Amino acid sequence: MITAAAGTNVALVFAAGAALDTPTVTIAPTAGGAAVIGPTAAGLGVAGSTYTYVWQVSSAQAQASYTATLAGTSGGDPVEVEVEVYVTSLPLYASLAQLKDLFTITDTDRDSVLVDKLAAASRSIDTTTDRRFYLDAAATARVINPARRVVQDDDGWRLLVADIGDLDGLVVEAGRAGAWTDITSSVEAEPTDAIEEGKAVTSLLRIGGTWPTGAGRRVRVTARWGWPAVPQGVHEATLILAARLFKRKDSPEGVLGSSEWGVIRLSRTDPDVYEQIKSYIRPGLA
Structure with missing residues (x-):
């Protein structure tokens, strides 16, 4: 699964394995419902058996999981390739793949939960610093x-x-x-x-x-x-905080268990997160 913020463009890459006849792209909510894009061939690029499509996500697009489907035929046989896209209302300061790497997660079963934690962490950093680290699409x-x-x-x-x-x-x-x-x-x-x-x-x-x-x-x-790019400290703080939020499912009473270290109580505030973002905290403007 890849992530995209509403109001941004996201490049979708489909590895079809063969050149397709009459290929089209359709994008629809994963949970079901009317397609938000297509089926359409407009804007579909191809290089060999790899197809690309740039989805210009509407600023009003609802936060949810969407399935982009490339469909066509090869040798008369139907071919479909799917790409999962999770649309967030605002940009994230770290990627789903980076958070999954922290936990060595290879399946996709918990992708939507992990994206929610990244979103919560990103917005928490916005609130704490009194600024946001993404750039408006237009002036x-x-x-x-x-x-x-x-x-x-x-x-x-x-x-x-x-x-x-x-x-x-x-x-x-x-x-x-x-x-x-x-x-x-x-x-x-x-x-x-x-x-x-x-x-x-x-x-x-x-x-x-x-x-x-x-x-x-x-x-x-x-x-x-906004900011021209996400600072490294904000990126790191987002991963730390998102990981802590995700691990809370294993510590409903605020404690974590470890076979080596015993029980460790989670702090109410994370000094590592604060250390990364403290230089970005600004006084409020009236």
């Missing part, structure tokens, strides 16, 4: 009240913003509804090398001026919000 506008978000240092006046993970399409405007002035050319994204280093921009420096702070004055920022 969107946010209107910001500069009050209590403007700070001054040796370089000038900075506007503290939510994380920005891509500067393509960045537009900064000052004013109020119906009367915006584009000031993008007089703004620098800071830290300067954040995007190149796989980090987020967290403030905008106004060059040669200040930010509007008068009554009713606002700043409108259009950007792709």
Whole structure:
């Protein structure tokens, strides 16, 4: 099983074993119900006996398990190849395959449970750090009240913003509804090398001026919000926490048994998780 977040694209690869006549792809809920894609041949790629299809998962796609089926004929005989896809409402910070490797799990019986633990761990890290480590698919506008978000240092006046993970399409405007002035050319994204280093921009420096702070004055920022990539520490923390959540089924009273170590009580907080994410915790923005 592979995982994909709603609103993203996922490449599906089908090893058919032979070239197929009239191949099509259908994607439907594994539990049953109407197909969400197909059957269709549009967008189906082929290299020898390997077929590929990029599923553009709708942002409104329900979180569930889906079965993608490649169907066709070879020598007159019907051929079907299936790929399981678990759609999550938001991106995960570690993969199902990585979590399964921790437990040396080779079957697929518990895949949906493991994905749920990865989702819970990822969202818990979002909540604890007060930020999220995935990038919006497209730039969107946010209107910001500069009050209590403007700070001054040796370089000038900075506007503290939510994380920005891509500067393509960045537009900064000052004013109020119906009367915006584009000031993008007089703004620098800071830290300067954040995007190149796989980090987020967290403030905008106004060059040669200040930010509007008068009554009713606002700043409108259009950007792709989030992080450009999942930091390694967040990735590791997700695996640790997801593994702990999965193991709770073996410790309903908060203890684990071991033939070598006896009984070990699970801590209510995991210091290893905190150590990995503590540098990413940010003060909240009002």
